[in-house]
Amino acid sequence: NGEPLYLDVKDALYGAENQPLIVGGRYGLSSKDFTPAQVLAVYKNLELPTPKNRFTVGIVDDVTFTSLPLEEEVSLGGEGIYEAKFYGLGADGTVGANKNSIKIIGDNSDKYSQAYFEYDSKKSGGFTCSHLRFGNSPIRSTYFVTTPNFVACHVQAYLRLYDVTKGLKKNGTFLLNTVWNPEEVKENLPVHIKRYFAQNNIRLFTIDATHIANEIGLGNRTNTILQSAFFKITNVIPYDLAVTEMKKAIVASYGRKGEDIVNKNYAAVDRGGEYTEVEIPAEWANLADEPVVEEKVPAFIRDVVRPINAQNGNNLPISRFKGREDGTWDSGTAKFDKRGVAAMVPEWIMDNCIQCNQCAYVCPHAAIRPFVLDEKEMANAPFGEDETLKTNGKGFEGTRFRMQVDVLDCLDCGNCVDVCPGNKNGKALKMVEIATQLPNQDNWDYCMENVKSKQHLVNIKGNVKNTQFATPLFEFSGACSGCGETPYVKLVSQLFGNRQMVANATGCTSIYSASAPSTPYTKGEDGRGPAWANSLFEDNAEFGMGMVMAEEKMQARIVRLMNEAIDNNCCSDELKDLFKEWIDNRFDGDVTLELQAKIKPLLKACACEYCKQIDELSHFLVKRSQWIIGGDGWGYDIGFGGLDHVIASGKNVNILVLDTEVYSNTGGQASKSTPVGAVAKFAAAGKRIRKKDLGMIAATYGYVYVAQIAMGANQAQTLRALREAESYNGPSLVIAYSPCIAHGLRAGMGKSQAEQKRAVECGYWHLYRFDPRLEAEGKNPMQLDSKEPDWSKFQDFLKGEVRYTSLMKQFPEEAGELFQAAEENAKWRYNGYKRMANVVWEQEEE
Ligand SMILES: Cc1ncc(C[n+]2csc(CCOP(=O)(O)OP(=O)(O)O)c2C)c(N)n1
Ligand code: SF4
Ligand code: SF4
Ligand code: SF4
Structure with missing residues (x-):
């Protein structure tokens, strides 16, 4: 009957003399911005003879028709306001540079300043947009910039991916970072952009910051060059002053990294002026649209996924989600x-x-x-x-x-x-x-x-x-370039994806595994693929165990029905034999997959009541491969109680902990997996206590399969461990070493595999498999797979990662001591594993 606030107001005025008409509505649905155009829509509604009550604004409700019509966005703030938008690539430094620009302008002029930063859900390499405002009076616009004076497009590919000219004011300015020369720009710009430029008298500047950065030796760090170009083109504050302040910020940020880095960034500032103004031909104003080439993609991709990817999700009408009210999303959308x-x-x-x-x-x-x-x-x-x-x-x-x-x-x-x-x-x-x-x-x-x-x-x-040769059923995720976690997730999907269920903890794994609209889990040619769901951070192990228990119940029901069918002798001999075979092999995934294919058609052919019921449950004829996946923040800390409960239960689950030794998704906080001496958030002066040994805790149960792996160090051991874990009819825990951007690999994330090799060679990480099946055979269950480390390389390994070297810079005295402690701990751990692996099992039993 209305929102609580609406009802309160109505109630307060009920029966009052000259009671006004009271109209209620909702804005900000799904955290959407509330913009001036929406406020205007509300006032226009109130002006109507019968205003729409219980309206919504900011969404397009074409199902229950509650939404108010919107007009063009309007610019508020008057002449003195300057609005700018910067389109960047996640982790390319655009956001950092803009945070710095806003400080420079705020600190060095009388101007008021404001900034908002917008991201998509890709871990890096995704979309970012920085929204900056400066003005002579206080800025009260609590929403993204909708009518910019200036737009910078730092990624050439965005010209076709996003509506980068949206809202750009008449006589505004557009800066494009591009490898094209001005003639090529004129040739290659999309037609709608050319037309916009000409019709709105836009000034176009281009710069090849990518090549300049390369020449300077800054790799792909174009941010400072583009920041400098912004100051020079717009002159929001005198350019000389901006240069001085940018250089001061460079010393503050990189001073500790050495003169070379500082000088390279100085050069980047100095070369920001190397842009060209491209003349806009007047005839562009009348260019006709290019013919639309209809791509052969599923309707869901065309109507929902593509608009969301193009940052147009807020404009999608509600009708596009009909039939998806429960939130179900197609798998395999990432490939688009x-x-x-x-x-x-x-x-x-x-x-x-x-x-x-x-x-x-x-x-x-x-x-x-x-x-x-x-x-x-x-x-x-x-x-x-x-x-x-x-x-x-x-x-x-x-x-x-x-x-x-x-x-x-x-x-x-x-x-x-x-x-x-x-x-x-x-x-x-x-x-x-x-x-x-x-x-x-x-x-x-x-x-x-x-x-x-x-x-x-x-x-x-x-x-x-x-x-x-197996099709990856996890592909094109939004993980960072070089992420150490995803190769494991992908491999599991290749090995077991055709019957895999995933319970996923919150963390990088959940973000890159399924954040709308991109779903990297997909199906193979046979239409089979992993089913995936995320509940909470803290209850993931229990969530996965629930999936297994549901399957157990269904399997038990099938066994009962099959036995009854056999006893009643109502099905063909062939089917009865297959039922027996299935009952005997129901825990063997691959066998059940084959048996399902044989049994299903026969169920349809047999008219008996049992077969009808088994047919209804036929997707449970395939033994699922249950995976419970999460990071170390989940496995070692927040979800540990549940993880312990689940492994203690003896249920047949496979737990994969992707160990980055920090909470990666939230920016690198220390977990119980963080080793001594590593700098992480909440451990700014280096972690003081040693890393918890999750694997050994699990091994003490005696009936849990446990392995520690590092793909880059031993690809075959990784495969063996995953295979053994999955085939073990009980709980399995695999802890996978995963280099992450939070580690600050000095060699770069292009060496994330090589870093794992170095970690194992020097004794920082150890490979082992603890298989309770071996004990049942009278053998030692503990197998140490990594060779005696070359401890002389241990300290060098630490020096290859900023999470350790930054401690040396900030706390040089303690660093030496903590790094020694890290080495001692690693030795202590390794020796413990060695002792376990060297026990002669028969003798122990005597
Ligand atoms: C109970 C709870 N606490 C905190 C969070 C916020 N949070 C989301 S992801 C995350 C970090 C996950 O770290 P980790 O488990 O190590 O996985 P990674 O991101 O490294 O893969 C945190 C703290 C949450 N979602 N729920
Ligand atoms: S790693 Fe190199 S050699 Fe091996 S398949 Fe790939 S391209 Fe060929
Ligand atoms: S560089 Fe090679 S390993 Fe990295 S994403 Fe591209 S294809 Fe994959
Ligand atoms: S684990 Fe690290 S590298 Fe991988 S996606 Fe998360 S933050 Fe990026």
Whole structure:
């Protein structure tokens, strides 16, 4: 009957003399901005002879028709206000530079200033938009900038992805960071942007900050160059003053990192003036729209996913969500993102390739894959036989092999190149500029759409190479470039995805695994794929156990029905035999998968009441592979009580803890997994207590399978551990070492695999498997998989990560001591594992 506030106001005025008409409504639904246009809509509604009551504003309600119509956004704040928007790529420094700009302007002028920062849910490499306002009077606009005077587009690809000119004021300014020269800009700008520029008298400036940054030696850090360009073009404060202040900020931020870094950033400031003004031809004002090319994509992608990805989700009408009121979202939508944001991507040098598939194994984004083509697939391919190799290995006779890069989904980490062994002539992959590889995207598209998986030709769980012939059922996630976590998640999906259920804790895993509209979990050719859900941070283990218990109940029901059917002799002999076989093998996932295929058609053919009921439950004929996934913040700390409860229960679950040694998703807070001496939030002076040994706690139960793995250190051990964990009919816990941007790898995230190798070599991380099945066979369950570490490399390893080196800079005296303690702890741990692994089991029993 109305909102509480509305009812209160109505009640207060009820029966009053000259009682006004009281109209209520809602704004800010789903945390949407409340803008001047919406306020105007409310007043316009009130002006109507019969205003709409219980209205909504800011959404497009075309189902129950509560929303008010909106007009164009209006600019408030008068002449003195200057509004700017900066489109950036997550983690490219745009947001940091704008935070700095707003401080410079606020501190060095009489102007009032304000900034809002907007992000999508990608971990990095996603969309960011900085909204800045400066004015001569106080700024009371508590919403994003809708009518900017200035727009900077720091990523050329955004011209086609987002509506970057939206709201740009007449006579406004547009700055584009682009590798195109002015003539190419004129050629390549999308038509609607050209028209907007001409019709609104926009001044267009371009700068190639990407190349300038490279020349200076700043890699892809274009932020300071673009910040300087902004100050010079707009002159919001005198440019000289801005330069002085930017340089002061550089000393404050990078002073401790050395003169070289400071000088490079100074050079970036100085070269911000290297922009060009591009003249806008008057005839652009009358350009006709380009013909719309209808892409063959599912309606859900076209009508919902694409608009959300284009930052237009707020304008989607409610009717687009009809039938999805429960929040169910299609899987496999991430493949439609096709962000194309990498500056460099790998190029395959076929002649050096030994077909080991290691590149695909480690890729965090599933953006490089081996394809095996039969004769027919080769005949229609856009590439020739001379661009493929004869596939090595038994079972692949008569086929061709191609390592194919997905240019538009690669995130430029370089791990594939780093791990590629190549042959005696060198590596079989090298990083090259994306522009040179764009034509290769057609080859990827062909392989994805037309080349059938050949995974049935080999045992995909047999070895590292074979795993990569299995289709990844987790692909193109929004994780950071080079993320150490996602290669594990992807591998699990390849091995068990066709019958996998995932209970996911909150954390990076939940953000990159499913944040609307991108869902990287997907289906294979057989239509099977992981089912995924996230409950809470703290109850994830219990959530996963609930899934298992539900399955147990369903299986028990099927067993009862099958037994009754056998006893009543009402089905065919073939079906009865299959029922018996299923009952005997119901805990073996792969066998149940085969049996389901045989049983299902026979159930339909048999008319008996039992078969009808079993048919209704037929999706439970396949034993699910239950995974409970989360980070160390979950597994070691907040979810530990539940995790302990679940492993104690003896249920058949597989728990994967992706150990980044910090709470990564919220910016790197210390967890009980953080080792001594590491700097993290809440441990700014270095953690003072040692890392908890979660694996050993679990091992004390004696009936929990436990493994510690690090893919980059031993790919085969990772595979073995995951395989064993899944096949163990009881609780399994796998703790996976996962380098993260929060570690500050000095070698960069392109070495996140190599860093794992270094960690194990020096004794920082250890590999083991503790398998209770071995004890049942009279053997020692503990197997230490990492060699005796080279402890002399331990301190060097710490020096390779900013989380440790920053302690040396800030607390040099304590750092030495804490680093020694870290080494002692690591030795203590290793020796403990060694002792366990060396126990001669038979003797122990005597
Ligand atoms: C009970 C609870 N506390 C805090 C949070 C906020 N939160 C969300 S994700 C996260 C960090 C997760 O860290 P971790 O488990 O290590 O996973 P990672 O992000 O490293 O993969 C936190 C603290 C929450 N969602 N719920
Ligand atoms: S560069 Fe990184 S993201 Fe790109 S294909 Fe290689 S491993 Fe994958
Ligand atoms: S890692 Fe190198 S050698 Fe191995 S398959 Fe990939 S490209 Fe070929
Ligand atoms: S774990 Fe680290 S690297 Fe991976 S997505 Fe999270 S923050 Fe990024």
